[in-house]
Amino acid sequence: MIDALKPSRPARSHGFAYRLGWWICRGIVIFLAVSVGLTLLYKFVPVPYTLTMAMDPNPVTKDWTSLDAIDRNMVDAAIAGEDGRFCSHSGFDTDAMKKAFERNMQGGRIRGGSTISQQTAKNVFLWQGGGYFRKGLEAWFTVLIEQIWGKRRIMEVYLNVAETGIGTYGVEAGAQRYYNKPARSLSRVEAARIAAAFPQPKVRAVTGASGFTLRHGNAIARRVNVVRGDYDSCVYR
Template identity: 55%
Template sequence: MARGRKQGKTSWVVRFVVRPLLIVFAFTILWVLLYRFVPVPFTVPMAKDFIAGKDVKRDWTSLSNIDSDLPRAVIAGEDAKFCTHFGFDTEAISKAMEANAEGRKLRGGSTVSQQVAKNAFLWPGRSWLRKGLEAYFTVLIELMWNKKRIMEVYLNVAEFGIGVYGAEAAARHYYDKSAKSLTRSEAARLVAVLPSPVKRDARSPRGYTARYAKRIERWIRIVDNDGQDSCLGI
């Protein structure tokens, strides 16, 4: 009798816990694998802007059709260890945690890979659930994509302004040209607005944004000279 109850309990766990978890796991694997080859159709921020009646601008383009200084600017301004880490910059995360504990303002320790995980698969937010899922998807994309694809997706889903998503739309919006034709200065200004794309303007940045863009422009040369972009083949 006891043995039968034990088998029944095991069967219940398999049916209502293990099986659903395996289905979810399989779904996420297939989802990440799909985005390895096809453009990300939309993101949660894009959907929110569309529902709010905003004019959503985006035009998917391959990394080869984006000026090479833009991904270099992303590495310079957003993720200096992009080509060498496995999705997480532990040093940056540690500094961010120390700053938060001391009540100081500091940019979060998220890598480009983590931002892709958040933008392409999840939603904005700071809950532990969302952060846990972000870490999970970050591991998946690092395992299943190469660095070129991670950068390509990032440059196509990142928000560069109100309703402006991706490098091509940003280049057209701010400079009336293609992403392939960006100058080094323009690439630096685009990346300088990424921390706060709704409040900053890449066309004629002022104050801190202008100074930050100038620093990124100088750092682009370092990224290029030191081979920090070697994983991109550009």
């Protein structure tokens, strides 16, 4: 009779599974609330600091600047160098991702297929580096900023948090560092040089560039005028 009153082992297992499921669901709800809340907040206020900045061993220099105070050459150079379909995709450029995968399978220098939206999501909310888990989070935040921020705000945030040199973040700080002028006064070639360094700002020189960086910067400068109009229409209506 006494043994019959004792809880069985399966009942204890069932209770553990229930509690585990409850905590997982609670974690998911909290994550969704925090991620949506931060995205809504950053639609209106400058991003104060990022994980990338916090993990940078160098002194950080940054200067948040509104898009109205950044020369259009810089916007067009970023589109020309990083994401030619910025205004036409919804956050992900599947063609670019497929081509990058095919090139990487052939060996040589690893190329990425991330859009400006994906890079912004990573730079603002996440950490640098790969891994499927981080890429999954990046996809989630990319969807959020596309839906909540819109293209113009994405570009504004991108140009303020992207690393433009060792310990240097944003095009305003980059313009001051390399050209001793504000971002509103960048020439087409100067903007192209900064955009050419975006993927690897710690190793690509903005001034005194040579080799691939020099050729890439020159190519971006030539494409700036092509971008203006149709390809930057989501930023300048």
